[in-house]
Amino acid sequence: MNSPVRAFRGVGGEPFFVERASGAHIWDVDGRELIDYVGTWGPAILGHAPRVVVEAVESAARRGVSFGIPNPFEVEMARLLSEWVPSIEKVRMVNSGTEATMSCIRLARGFTGRDVLIKFAGCYHGHVDSLLVKAGSGALTHGRPDSAGVPEALARLTITLPFNDAEAVEQAFRNERIAAVILEPIPANAGLFFPKPGFLETLRTLCRENGALLLFDEVMTGFRVARGGAQELYGVTPDLTALGKVIGGGLPVGAFGGRAEIMDMLAPDGPVYQAGTLSGNPLAMAAGLAQLRELERVNGWATLEKLGAQFEQVVRAACPKHVFHRIGSMFCLFFQEEEVYDLASAQRGDAKAFAAFFHACLREGVYFAPSPYETGFLSLAHTEADIRRTGEVVAAALSKPCKDSFSRL
Numbered sequence: 001m002n003s004p005v006r007a008f009r010g011v012g013g014e015p016f017f018v019e020r021a022s023g024a025h026i027w028d029v030d031g032r033e034l035i036d037y038v039g040t041w042g043p044a045i046l047g048h049a050p051r052v053v054v055e056a057v058e059s060a061a062r063r064g065v066s067f068g069i070p071n072p073f074e075v076e077m078a079r080l081l082s083e084w085v086p087s088i089e090k091v092r093m094v095n096s097g098t099e100a101t102m103s104c105i106r107l108a109r110g111f112t113g114r115d116v117l118i119k120f121a122g123c124y125h126g127h128v129d130s131l132l133v134k135a136g137s138g139a140l141t142h143g144r145p146d147s148a149g150v151p152e153a154l155a156r157l158t159i160t161l162p163f164n165d166a167e168a169v170e171q172a173f174r175n176e177r178i179a180a181v182i183l184e185p186i187p188a189n190a191g192l193f194f195p196k197p198g199f200l201e202t203l204r205t206l207c208r209e210n211g212a213l214l215l216f217d218e219v220m221t222g223f224r225v226a227r228g229g230a231q232e233l234y235g236v237t238p239d240l241t242a243l244g245k246v247i248g249g250g251l252p253v254g255a256f257g258g259r260a261e262i263m264d265m266l267a268p269d270g271p272v273y274q275a276g277t278l279s280g281n282p283l284a285m286a287a288g289l290a291q292l293r294e295l296e297r298v299n300g301w302a303t304l305e306k307l308g309a310q311f312e313q314v315v316r317a318a319c320p321k322h323v324f325h326r327i328g329s330m331f332c333l334f335f336q337e338e339e340v341y342d343l344a345s346a347q348r349g350d351a352k353a354f355a356a357f358f359h360a361c362l363r364e365g366v367y368f369a370p371s372p373y374e375t376g377f378l379s380l381a382h383t384e385a386d387i388r389r390t391g392e393v394v395a396a397a398l399s400k401p402c403k404d405s406f407s408r409l
């Protein structure tokens, strides 16, 4: 596989290969049909191969697949983003979420003239050297929280703190000149948990008072939890925002943007270098625009909340003991009873019970991500029948682990 999270290391066995996918269903090369809750790890919010996206890509491709010269799609995308996302006055397109967060931290360091970053344990921001410290699902599943090959000198410039611990952040601000605080406003790469009331507001205040930038990594939450992302939902506006996943309609896209004064530091206007041969690629822009406009046209977020609530009901009914977290169309079932609010509390689950559950579901045609630390996704293509069927499969899969697995708690 070309990304380690696709391996079944957290659950045992071997990954299947996909032949095609349509709506909420995927078919593997052996002809097996699955109800999919991975949604290509987030982007497939309309389901797989939605007609509006496929047609937009076909139509764009006929006019050329890449130019390396500005094209009107990029301008349309920039307009949409500055209208939808509260913090974005100016934006630059890139090709992945990793590129977006990497560029954000370079820009934050260039703007503030400082080097030290604060991140939170369990938050994943792509495989950026400076951010690959206690970084969530991929690393956790493989039992290696920090990567080899990251120079110690760089890692030393990243302070990692527990999520939801405002006091630890205050302390760090007293001791260091901080360039930026980066976080997933709703951490979704170490299971799924939520900011406690006031936590995001405290970060906002501390950054403002100390001349540091607040960076929201909304690669996962952007366009997923609300039209304007978690920042709209919580009413806290960061200085810079990283976007990815849903924004590309399934093509390789990322974006970052924020206050004009900061974005103006980017080359060619400013001294912070950032570039990309394929950035603003016409196919990717066409796919993303088609997906985002369709979401808005059908008010997808309201429907996703309805589907999410229905899904929550069937899962909670199947096993009321488990901690179950959901926001809109994002969910995580924890194989534990204790509350989850940071990385440490998310790691108390029963990994063996999860692996048994995962395989029991897969055998019956329901595909959840192959790791207990991943967030699941519903799409607009999931039907009530899909969810009912999933409820039956989950109930059957849990009936055994639920009785047995918590014995050690």
Ligand SMILES: *Cc1c(COP(=O)(O)O)cnc(C)c1O
Pocket (backbone or CB within 6 Å): 095, 096, 097, 098, 099, 101, 124, 125, 126, 127, 184, 189, 217, 218, 219, 220, 244, 245, 254
């Ligand atoms: C997936 C993800 C990334 C990395 O995006 P890629 O496109 O895989 O590079 C960064 N941040 C968050 C919050 C993510 O979920």
